[in-house]
Structures are given as C-alpha cells and as structure tokens.
Amino acid sequence: MSEKETGAAYSAYVLGLADDALIYSHRLGEWLTWAPALEEDMALANVSLDLIGQARSLLTHVGSLDGTGRSEDDLAYLRDERDFRNVHLVEQRRGDFGQEMARMLWFSAYQKALYAALADSADEQLRAIAAKAHKEVRYHHDHAAQWVVRLGDGTQESHERMQAALTWVAPFVDELFDDSGAAVAAAVTAGVGALPSSLRSPAQASVEAVVAEATLTMPATPKWHSRGGREGVHSEPLGFLLAEMQYLPRSVPGARW
C-alpha cells in the first residue's frame, strides 16, 4: 500500500479517538451552571476545553489522512449520527455528579493509557497530539480521582451514590478496550495505533486504586455491555446531542463567528 492508502485505511481509527474527545467535551460542556459549585463549573468546562482542543487537532488530522480534505468543522458538524465513531460511554446523557465522576475516572484512565501508548506511534502528527494531550488528561484523571475518593469516603449517601455510579458506568467500559473492527486492525498493522485491549490493564489498575482508596468496591461484571460505537451504531442520546451541537452550522451553512 502507498503511504496515502495506508493513511486512508487507519483514518477511521483516528476518527474514533477524535469523536470520543468531541462528544465527551460536549457532554461536559452541558454541566455549565449545573455543577454543585462554581469551581466545579469551571473545572468541568476546562476539561471540556482540553478535549475540544484534542478533538480539533485529531479531526484536522483525519481530514488530511482520509484524502477528503474535510476541515475539522466539516467533520464535527456535517456528519450524521451513523458516521460518528465514538464509544457509547461518552454519548450517555448527563446523570448526577457522581455518575459524571465515574465516567470521567474511566475515560481519563483510558485516555491516559492511550496517549502514553501513542508516544510510539509511527504517525508523527498523532504522536505530537498525543504527547500534548497526555499532559492534560493526567489532570482530568486526578480531578475525577479526588472526587470519587471524597464522595466514596464521605457520607453514607454520597458513598451509596458513588457506588451506584460505578455500577452505572460499568456496562460501557468494555467497549473502550475492544479490538474488533477494521479500523483498529489497519492502525495496529501500520504501527500507528495502540491495541485497545493492551490499554485495559494500566487503565483498570488506576481505576481500581482510586476505588479502593474511596472505600468503594469494583462492581460485579455487568450482564450486558455496549458495543457498536466504532462502527457507527449508537444509542439514542447521540442523535439528540448532535441535533443540538450541529444546529447552527446546519441551519446557517457557512456561518462564521
């Protein structure tokens, strides 16, 4: 395969990483004015901003890899639900604050392992994006960890709700570490991507350490788990999220602000 063909083959893998960051940044942005304290509004908005930044770099890279020349805005605003490649975890509706911290704990643990692994990527641009992003997601993970510990090792109610939050998030975890799909295979073959299952052990270890410190327990293996996000098969909330996120550029094509 030529370099161009290889790039096109693994662009779908990079798109998955980009969409995870983009969709989760949107969900976190929804917390503004709803977080339990003003400082937390700012914290969640800051995490969201980091993720938007990562998504912008990754989407721009996708546009050059896949040969379509699409811009970051084309990719963010002009694709339909079935063209998004994010996992179900990040598209789920905003729950209570404990659920958000459980989701952020897992997602940041995953991203931390992912971006560390991409330090060895054969794709120079992806390597640069990952090196920068890795520094940022360490702060995200730290933030989620602090809250999980505070809530888990807090009052009886906060403990119970944090435990319930870990149970809520559990069915969405496996999908992060799923190796199936042509995009992963192409990226791993090209020496560009990290095999998702190889990220499980470091990510799980950091989640387990936090859960233990928080006097919580890891939930039992869930009876079902989400799948299909990387192939564009999504759960109901994504369509609603996109309707809101894409409304302006679709209603007023070419609008600039």
Next chain:
Amino acid sequence: MTMMATATDVLEAVRAIPDPEIPVITIEGLGILRECRLDEAAGVVHVVITPTYSGCPAMRAIEDQIARVCRAHGLRAVVTSQLSPAWTTDWISPDAREALRRFGIAPPGPADADAGAGERAPRPVSVMIGGGRHTVACPRCGSEATSVISQFGSTACKALRRCDSCGDPFDEFKAL
C-alpha cells in the same frame, strides 16, 4: 540602514507581544514563541508558536496580534502552530515567573514534581481534593501554608488556591 532597523524592531515587537490573558508576561517569556525569523527579501516574518493547552482559546488572539504587529512594520506574518515538542511550564523564563508572582499568580513548580505528572511509579491516591503534593507560596504574603481550592481555575493553565495565613485566594500557574 532602515531595513536593518526594521528587522530588529519587528522581531523585538513580536517577542514583546503580551499574553492576552496574562498581560504582564510576553509570549517569549511564556515560552510559546519557538521561532521568529525575518525573510527580508519576501517581506515576511516567519513565526512558530506552540500552544500551552490543546484547546487554549488565547492562541487565536496571539496569532492575530502577531499579524497586527508585523503589518504595522509593513510586513506579512506567516504563523505556524507546532505541537511537538509539547510546551511545558519549565520553558517559562525566570523574569516571567517573577512577573507572574508580582501580578498575584504563583509561578509553576517543576513540571515533573507536580500533581498528576509522574507516571514512573504507582503511588497512593491523595485523599485531599487537589492533592497538596507540592509547596506553593502565596504570591501576596509569601506564606507556604496554602491549599488547593480547585485544580482548574479561571483559565486552562491555572489552578485556584487559598492562602491559609493571609486568607486571600490566588491563582497558581499549573505545572505542565
């Protein structure tokens, strides 16, 4: 002669551009100006900058400001954003650190020693919100008895702290 003066002037002017969010420090002092070179024949100033955080909204304002400064010298700016090597707070100059402190922002500690930064060995999770793994002196009274209110402050690059001695809240430039 005129051309020489222009060359020195424009490069000085670009280096002296203030950070839009923390105007007491320059983009050079912040360490995000990676290269600044004048191509006299083409009338172009080539500037390479690196973002502090991936989503830092100030980057656009900085690019616009570079273009304005060059235009004022009758030159065109070509601004390139470079991700690698990733920016670190270790690149902030000693002068800029002192300017930050005088402005009321605690300068960052060494990037390696900071919260969340070490991947070398697993370590216990701090039970305190914001950790407290490093000492940060209050920029107002100098006391080292300070605590974290939030790791995420008014901008991506700052944490919010409180001085336990003088009681004032203050920003800390987070080590990255």
